[in-house]
Amino acid sequence: MTTAPGSRRVGIAVSTVLTVIGIGLFAGILLILPATIPANSVRDALRNEIKAATGLDPLVQGETSVSLFPWGTVSFADVVLGGDHSGPPALVADRVTARLRLLPLLFGRIETADLALVRPQISVVFEASGRSNWSALVDMLARTLRPNSDRPGPVMSFSELRITDGTITVRDSTRRIAETLSRVELSLAWPSIAQSFAATGHFTWREQLVDSSVTLSNVWAGMSGERSGLKVRLNAEPFKLAFDGHISPRPTFKMDGTLAADATSLRQALIWAGQTPLPGGGFGRFALKAQTNMVGDTLALSAVNVELDGNSAEGVLTFTTEGRTALQGTLAADEINLTPYVSTIHLLRAAERDWNPVPIVLDGLAGMDLDLRLSAARIAVANVKMTRTAITTNLRDGRMTVAIGESQAFGGALKGSLGLAKSPSGAEIRSELYFSDVDLESAIGELFGTRQLEGRGSLTFELEASGDSVLGLTRTLNGSVALNARQGAIAGFDVEQLLRRLERRPLSGVGAFRSGRTPFDVLNVDIKFVQGVATLEEVDLNGPAVRLDMTGSASVPSRDLDLKGTATLISSAPLSEGGSAFELPFVVQGPFDDPIILPDPQILIHRSGAAAPLLDAVKDPKTREQVRSTINQLSRGVIPSIGAPAPAGQTAPSTGALPTTRP
Numbered sequence: 001m002t003t004a005p006g007s008r009r010v011g012i013a014v015s016t017v018l019t020v021i022g023i024g025l026f027a028g029i030l031l032i033l034p035a036t037i038p039a040n041s042v043r044d045a046l047r048n049e050i051k052a053a054t055g056l057d058p059l060v061q062g063e064t065s066v067s068l069f070p071w072g073t074v075s076f077a078d079v080v081l082g083g084d085h086s087g088p089p090a091l092v093a094d095r096v097t098a099r100l101r102l103l104p105l106l107f108g109r110i111e112t113a114d115l116a117l118v119r120p121q122i123s124v125v126f127e128a129s130g131r132s133n134w135s136a137l138v139d140m141l142a143r144t145l146r147p148n149s150d151r152p153g154p155v156m157s158f159s160e161l162r163i164t165d166g167t168i169t170v171r172d173s174t175r176r177i178a179e180t181l182s183r184v185e186l187s188l189a190w191p192s193i194a195q196s197f198a199a200t201g202h203f204t205w206r207e208q209l210v211d212s213s214v215t216l217s218n219v220w221a222g223m224s225g226e227r228s229g230l231k232v233r234l235n236a237e238p239f240k241l242a243f244d245g246h247i248s249p250r251p252t253f254k255m256d257g258t259l260a261a262d263a264t265s266l267r268q269a270l271i272w273a274g275q276t277p278l279p280g281g282g283f284g285r286f287a288l289k290a291q292t293n294m295v296g297d298t299l300a301l302s303a304v305n306v307e308l309d310g311n312s313a314e315g316v317l318t319f320t321t322e323g324r325t326a327l328q329g330t331l332a333a334d335e336i337n338l339t340p341y342v343s344t345i346h347l348l349r350a351a352e353r354d355w356n357p358v359p360i361v362l363d364g365l366a367g368m369d370l371d372l373r374l375s376a377a378r379i380a381v382a383n384v385k386m387t388r389t390a391i392t393t394n395l396r397d398g399r400m401t402v403a404i405g406e407s408q409a410f411g412g413a414l415k416g417s418l419g420l421a422k423s424p425s426g427a428e429i430r431s432e433l434y435f436s437d438v439d440l441e442s443a444i445g446e447l448f449g450t451r452q453l454e455g456r457g458s459l460t461f462e463l464e465a466s467g468d469s470v471l472g473l474t475r476t477l478n479g480s481v482a483l484n485a486r487q488g489a490i491a492g493f494d495v496e497q498l499l500r501r502l503e504r505r506p507l508s509g510v511g512a513f514r515s516g517r518t519p520f521d522v523l524n525v526d527i528k529f530v531q532g533v534a535t536l537e538e539v540d541l542n543g544p545a546v547r548l549d550m551t552g553s554a555s556v557p558s559r560d561l562d563l564k565g566t567a568t569l570i571s572s573a574p575l576s577e578g579g580s581a582f583e584l585p586f587v588v589q590g591p592f593d594d595p596i597i598l599p600d601p602q603i604l605i606h607r608s609g610a611a612a613p614l615l616d617a618v619k620d621p622k623t624r625e626q627v628r629s630t631i632n633q634l635s636r637g638v639i640p641s642i643g644a645p646a647p648a649g650q651t652a653p654s655t656g657a658l659p660t661t662r663p
Contacts, residue, residue: 045110046074046098050081058096072100082133090133093120114160119167122184126172138223161188168203175321181205186212195219206272211235216247225250230257239269245292255294259301262287266308276367278400279360282340284309290317297322306331309340313374326369336376347470353593354559355471362398362422370395379407383446386414398422404433410446412438412456426468435459440485455488455523463529474556475532483525489517496545499569502599503582519543532556536563545570552588561595563588 043064051057062077075097082090095118101111126132166184170177186201197219202211216222217229230247234240245257263269266286270277277283286308290301301317313336317329346356372393379386389407393400399421407414416433435443436458443459445451463479466472494516520543528535532555539550547570552563569582590596 043074046112049110049112062095074098074100082137088123088125088133090124090137091117091120091122093117095119114162116162116164117166119165120163122166122168124168124170126170126174126177128174159189162186163188163201179205197222205236206274208236208238208272222247222249230255236272238265238272239263243292252296253294255292257292258289259292260289276364278364279362280341281344282309284340301329304329304331309337311336313376324369325367326371328371330373331375333374333376335378336374336380338379338381342381353591355469355474355557357469357471359468360427360470362420362427365395365400365420365422366398368395369397370400384409410435410438410443412436412443414438416461423466425466426472428464428466429473430464431461433459433461440483440488441491452491452493453485453488453523454491454517455485455520457483457485457488457523459483471557477529477532477534477556479529481525481527481529483523485520485523487521488523489519490541491517493518495548495567496543496569499546499567499582499584502584503569518546520546529556539565550588554592559592561588561590561592 043066047058047060058076059080060076060078061080064077065075067073067075075095077095079093079096080089080091081093097116097118098112099114099116101113124132124134163184163186166186168181168184170179170181172178181203182205184201184203186199186203189196189198195218197216199214200212202209204210211234213231213233215229215231218226219228220226222228222230225248227246227248230243230245232241232243234242240262242260243255243257245255245259248254263286265284267277267283269286270283286306288301288304288306290304290306293300293302297320299319301319304313304315304317306313306317311333313331313333315329315331317327317331320326320328346358348354349356370393373390374393375390377388379389379391386407386409389409390405391407392403392405394403395401399419401417401419403417404415413436414433416431418433419428419430421428437456438459440457440459441451441454444453460480460482463477463481465474465477467474467476495518497516518541520541522540522542524538524540526536526538528537534554534556536551536553539548541548547568548565549568550563550565552561552565554561554563564585564587567584567586569584584599586597586599588595588597
């Protein structure tokens with residue numbers, strides 16, 4: 001069946017006329033509406049709705065404007081909510097604007113579609129009991145949002161609350177919390193219809209923009225103390241955090257769910273959050289994921305997977321803010337690299353081979369308490385490698401102790417502790433380290449940078465000091481160091497070869513002997529430190545052909561040696577068969593890095609039959625200078641006759657001494 005063109009045109013014309021009539025009626029209603037609904041009624045209805053919803057009577061200190069055309073809006077200037085004489089008001093806003101629902105307005109009902117707070121100042125103040133100046137509001141909201149509650153009608157019709165350029169301050173004197181969120185831009189999906197509550201937007205905290213999103217699945221349950229779902233997302237440049245779980249505020253605050261957090265630099269994130277990180281290096285890239293159970297001020301993390309500075313570990317952690325802030329936990333890892341945390345420690349100045357005078361700063365030790373147990377299959381600290389290691393780190397009242405319960409290192413065992421604390425003088429350190437049956441070449445090489453001692457043995461360090469810098473610590477160094485080695489050798493020195501040459505030709509000169517090895521059966525070293533002065537209580541080396549004894553002292557602050565000793569060449573023939581031992585006293589003096597080894601010249605001259613009369617001749621002032629010149633020439637392998645002039649072009653030195661060598 002086909003519709004005639006004329007009928008079609010008539011239908012279009014009728015539709016157009018009806019549309020025009022409808023628009024006209026609607027416009028007429030809007031024009032007549034302001035006359036039928038008094039502005040005072042609209043204003044009073046909105047104030048009553050706010051009072052019914054919050055339990056607080058809004059105080060309007062500025063002008064009120066009502067506009068019903070073209071859209072219904074009510075605007076209050078200078079509004080105070082929850083003000084009394086006991087403290088700051090809960091909310092102060094430059095302007096509160098409500099947009100009215102159009103359809104109910106056509107039938108004479110006042111219903112709010114949304115509220116907008118312009119430049120509000122929101123203050124949250126907690127009491128010692130845990131209640132705040134917003135507790136009455138929360139209680140009222142819980143009653144009004146309760147499902148099937150006995151109320152005459154809806155007391156909250158708006159479904160959105162917007163905050164523009166707001167400021168939120170939080171104060172809790174008991175927990176010493178005083179925080180301010182500025183430039184707050186939030187949109188709150190108010191639960192006028194659905195049970196859920198959501199807030200999205202951003203704010204500025206500590207000069208960093210934070211994007212935020214909070215969702216409460218059942219706002220009535222959450223406010224009334226029942227269990228409710230909670231999702232939180234915080235995203236800022238220094239730190240990101242996400243939580244997905246449940247919350248129940250009463251009777252004790254509880255929260256459980258999955259927590260995830262990460263930061264490009266944990267050190268910067270802690271500084272941003274108002275915490276002082278531990279001194280030293282490290283605390284860079286950070287990531288955490290764990291099951292969370294929070295009760296009151298205690299946060300327990302289980303199934304923890306944490307990454308820090310490229311290290312990964314699993315375990316459990318407990319964080320509490322009751323009293324002092326404290327962190328406890330147990331973590332296990334396959335491999336841990338602790339190098340970043342000691343990378344900023346420089347004992348010596350690079351350009352000048354002396355102790356570092358830069359002040360030591362330990363402010364981060366007083367920020368919190370720490371009790372952390374860490375076990376790892378492999379641990380690396382700079383060039384030091386350890387396996388199967390268990391470490392406990394304890395920080396309390398600004399004193400940190402790192403205890404090594406057990407560890408396999410350098411082919412042997414290591415245990416002991418390291419202590420660090422802030423003191424009036426700057427810093428206090430204490431070390432008690434015990435190396436048992438270790439490879440001394442690798443142990444001393446990795447710890448002190450020299451590989452001249454071979455063999456196996458034990459090392460003991462019991463040292464303590466205090467000062468404002470590494471240089472200051474060396475001046476107060478006290479304690480002891482002990483070395484017991486067996487079946488090893490001193491590499492780079494062939495003392496036996498040197499002694500045999502001097503035994504045959506006492507005045508042949510020391511020459512170069514920085515090659516070869518000096519084997520030993522037993523080597524014992526015992527050093528005592530008193531106020532930066534190291535005293536050699538015992539240095540006893542016994543080998544198949546050489547015996548060495550040393551005594552003396554060294555200044556740790558100035559890095560100078562002042563030692564003396566005796567090197568003994570043991571004859572292969574027993575003394576009963578005419579054998580004898582060649583003994584050579586010597587001194588070691590000068591800086592740690594380049595000491596001078598000087599043998600006793602009188603012993604060498606006595607053993608030289610031809611040169612022994614020179615000692616008597618030296619007593620005569622007339623021949624002293626000539627003898628000194630002769631001794632110097634003898635020690636260089638030149639043997640002129642006494643009284644002969646010096647070779648052409650050579651001037652006799654003013655003092656006579658055997659040549660020295662620097663090992």
